[in-house]
Amino acid sequence: MTLSDSSSPAMAPASAERPPKTVSPMAEQMRRLRGNRNAMIGGGLLCLVLALALIGPLLTPHDPYVQNLTARRIPPVWFDWLGWSDKSSWTHPLGTDGLGRDYLARLLYGARISILIGLTATLVSGVIGTVLGLLGGYFGGRVDMVISFLITMRLSLPISLVALSVVAIFGGALINVVLVLGLLLWDRVAVVVRAATQQVRELDYVSSAWAVGFGHGYILFREVLPNVINPLLVVLTIEMSHAILLEAGLSFLGMGVQAPMPSWGLMLSEAKSEIFFNAWMVTLPGLAIFSLVLSINLLGDGLRDVLTPEGR
Numbered sequence: 001m002t003l004s005d006s007s008s009p010a011m012a013p014a015s016a017e018r019p020p021k022t023v024s025p026m027a028e029q030m031r032r033l034r035g036n037r038n039a040m041i042g043g044g045l046l047c048l049v050l051a052l053a054l055i056g057p058l059l060t061p062h063d064p065y066v067q068n069l070t071a072r073r074i075p076p077v078w079f080d081w082l083g084w085s086d087k088s089s090w091t092h093p094l095g096t097d098g099l100g101r102d103y104l105a106r107l108l109y110g111a112r113i114s115i116l117i118g119l120t121a122t123l124v125s126g127v128i129g130t131v132l133g134l135l136g137g138y139f140g141g142r143v144d145m146v147i148s149f150l151i152t153m154r155l156s157l158p159i160s161l162v163a164l165s166v167v168a169i170f171g172g173a174l175i176n177v178v179l180v181l182g183l184l185l186w187d188r189v190a191v192v193v194r195a196a197t198q199q200v201r202e203l204d205y206v207s208s209a210w211a212v213g214f215g216h217g218y219i220l221f222r223e224v225l226p227n228v229i230n231p232l233l234v235v236l237t238i239e240m241s242h243a244i245l246l247e248a249g250l251s252f253l254g255m256g257v258q259a260p261m262p263s264w265g266l267m268l269s270e271a272k273s274e275i276f277f278n279a280w281m282v283t284l285p286g287l288a289i290f291s292l293v294l295s296i297n298l299l300g301d302g303l304r305d306v307l308t309p310e311g312r
Contacts, residue, residue: 032306039302045295049111056108062092064109064262068100073278076103094284097270103281106262107288113263114244114292117178121243124182126236129189134220134228136190137197147190154187163246167255177256181243192235196228230307237300241293248289264289 033039052059074096080088088095094103136147166180200206201224209219250256251265252272259266264285271281 029306033302036302036305038298039306042295042298042300042302045291046299049292049295050115052108053111053115056105056112059108060102060105062102062105064101064105065260066101068096071096071100072098073274073281075278076280076284079280095280097267097281098274103284106267107264107284110262110264110267110285111288111292113174113257113261114247114289117174117181117247117257118240118244118296120178121181121185121247122236122240124179125185125239125243126189126232128183129186130193130225130232132186133190133193133195134197134224137194138201138216138220138224140198144194147194151187151190151194154184157184159184159246160249163250164253164255167250172250172254172256172258174257174261177247177250181246185239185243185246188235188239189232192231193228196231197224200224200227234300234304234307237296237303241296241300244289244293244296 071092074092075085075088076095077088077090077093079085092102092104094107096102097106132147132150136144163180163184167176170176206219206223209223214222247256247263248265248268251263252269254269257263257266259270267285268282268289271278271285274281
């Protein structure tokens with residue numbers, strides 16, 4: 001008998017294919033997110049606005065509150081390039097308003113106000129809507145009837161008129177604006193979380209947790225909530241842009257953030273009388289609001305495609 005005949009079975013060739021590596025769901029979502037054009041454009045633009053808001057004091061030496069009546073209505077520097085005016089100066093690259101305040105400084109600090117109000121109002125509405133949606137979708141029955149009634153009652157109230165009335169009574173302080181918007185923008189969050197919870201509660205792992213003996217609190221916050229995060233994140237981006245637009249509208253009407261705080265809506269209100277003479281005073285804060293809201297909406301649209309592809 002030869003050596004080859006008595007040897008063990010032939011080994012697999014070295015070139016045999018290896019089993020494919022498993023990819024975690026988080027890594028797969030990040031890959032899809034990087035490949036989504038809307039998410040990348042919106043996220044990049046939002047990061048730019050956030051960076052400008054954070055490093056605003058480093059970009060301009062001017063105080064957004066300091067007035068200089070001898071330097072009022074100085075046009076932006078491109079007016080000099082286009083030959084429209086010889087009053088432009090790099091001291092105020094985006095010009096000054098009717099009180100001589102630097103427009104670049106007010107735009108940069110105004111970004112902080114809009115982002116702060118958008119984030120905090122969304123946080124308040126998100127907590128309220130998530131709790132109500134979880135309770136209604138999980139327990140059903142009378143609990144769901146009560147929460148559905150609350151959602152219907154909230155939907156019957158016009159947000160703008162209610163916000164105007166409340167702010168007119170209690171004043172336009174920053175905390176009042178945040179609370180009013182947060183207490184008025186939870187309905188969409190509640191509807192989305194309620195619908196998602198109704199689907200999740202019928203799945204096997206929730207039934208298994210209930211059969212093992214876990215309580216309602218454990219099941220809600222350890223089994224149900226993590227599985228409704230994806231649609232929740234999408235609707236929160238929509239509510240954030242909605243809150244920013246509402247704040248700008250309230251400030252434009254004089255019922256939101258009060259002067260001299262540099263709010264973009266307030267800057268629009270202060271410049272509305274200049275629209276035919278110095279249109280750039282209205283255009284610049286309008287473009288700032290447009291850019292911020294567009295970036296959030298694009299990011300939300302990309303998150304919807306990545307996190308909840310069935311909702312496209």
